[in-house]
Amino acid sequence: MLSIASCLVQEYEVFIFWDKSKEDKIKQTALKKLGIDLSSVKFYSNIFDKKTSLLSRFVQSRKFDAIVYLSDGSIPIVGSKLFIHFQFPIEWINGNSMKTRIKLFFVKKIFCNSYFTKSFIDKKLDVKSDVLYPPVNLHVVKNMEKENIILHVGRFDVDFHESNYKKQDVMIDIFKKMIDAGLKNWKFKLVIGVRDGDEEKLNKLRTISEGYPIELIVNIPNQKLWEYYSKAKIYWHATGYGENLQKYPEKAEHFGISTVERRSSIFSGDRFCKELKKIINE
Incomplete structure (x- = not known):
């Protein structure tokens, strides 16, 4: 959604519905971690907050020509x-x-982040949605020697049952078994995005990693992330492992931006903007 805002602001006046008190922090984080410049984007009090009445939301929404809703x-x-995205x-539902x-x-229009998501949305809502892939720009660090590193990249996300959506705990347990079985001279590095307030929950992963060549790397800027991509010999992703994905498809990887980054398959920002504007202007 931040990419959508940074794209549309090139031609339109763009507002993000969010907590205005966090505007500076969000803009700084977007630029540092994602390389997304939101300097020209304005923030507007979140009219989709549960505290906002339906009537107030409807009246305030009329101030805008269009709304893109995640x-x-x-x-x-x-x-x-x-x-709707x-x-x-x-x-x-x-x-x-x-x-x-x-x-x-x-x-007016529904669009999804992948054909996987589209297949379920179209069937569930009886619609014909568009697909708009997220922009992925990878700046591979050239001439960097590969190392015996198994790399995982993903956000840290647990549900109310404390189930780890990205299966980082499962991968750590499997890697430990590999080490115990005789694997030598390999390291497992997990680059993880952690939200404010989730650090304490992350300690569980730190605890089960102790005593093994496992490193948790938290909230690093993009440039550092690209270095890890360039050095690792193996990329490991386990979202959806062990789940009934026919019954609970939301537990699968819906697009998998980190796997695309690792494969250096690039859907550029320019192409993303062109496709987005095509959807908005139809």
């Missing part, structure tokens, strides 16, 4: 053109309910 399964009713399947059908009637 959906968690919900579909808001607003007073402007509405574009899905990044994962929403199998728990009743797509045939009268309430959902009415809300969909007012949606």
Whole structure:
């Protein structure tokens, strides 16, 4: 969504619905960690906050020509053109309910982050969505010698059952078994993005890693991340491992931006902007 804002601000006045008190911090973090420049983007009090009444949301939304909404399964009713973006399947939603059908009637366009997500969204909501891949620009550090490093890159995310979505705990346990079985001269490095307040939960991974050649690297800037990509001989990703992905497809990797980065398959920012503007202007 930050990429969408940075793209559209080149031609339009763009606002992000967020906590205005965190504007400076969010802009600094986006630039440092993601290389996304939001300096020209403005922030607006979040009208989609649960504390905002439906009437107030509708009235305030009329100030904007269009709204791009990142959906968690919900579909808001607003007073402007509405574009819905899905990044994962929403199998728990009743797509045939009268309430959902009415809300969909007012949606201008739906677009997804992958054909995997699209296949479930289209079936669930009986729509024909577009696909807009996230932009991936990898600056590989050339002439860097490869090392015996197994690399994992992903955010740290646990549900209310303390289940690790990216399966970092599973990979650590498997790597420990490999070491115990005789694997030598290899290191497992996990580059992890951690939100404020989740550091304590991350300590579980630190604890189970003790005594093994395992390193947890937290919240590093992109340039440092590219160095790790360039040095590692093996990339390891385990999202969806052991899950019933037909019943719970949201537990799979919906796009897998880190796997694309590792393979150096690039969907450039320029192409992303062109495709986005095509969707918005249709």
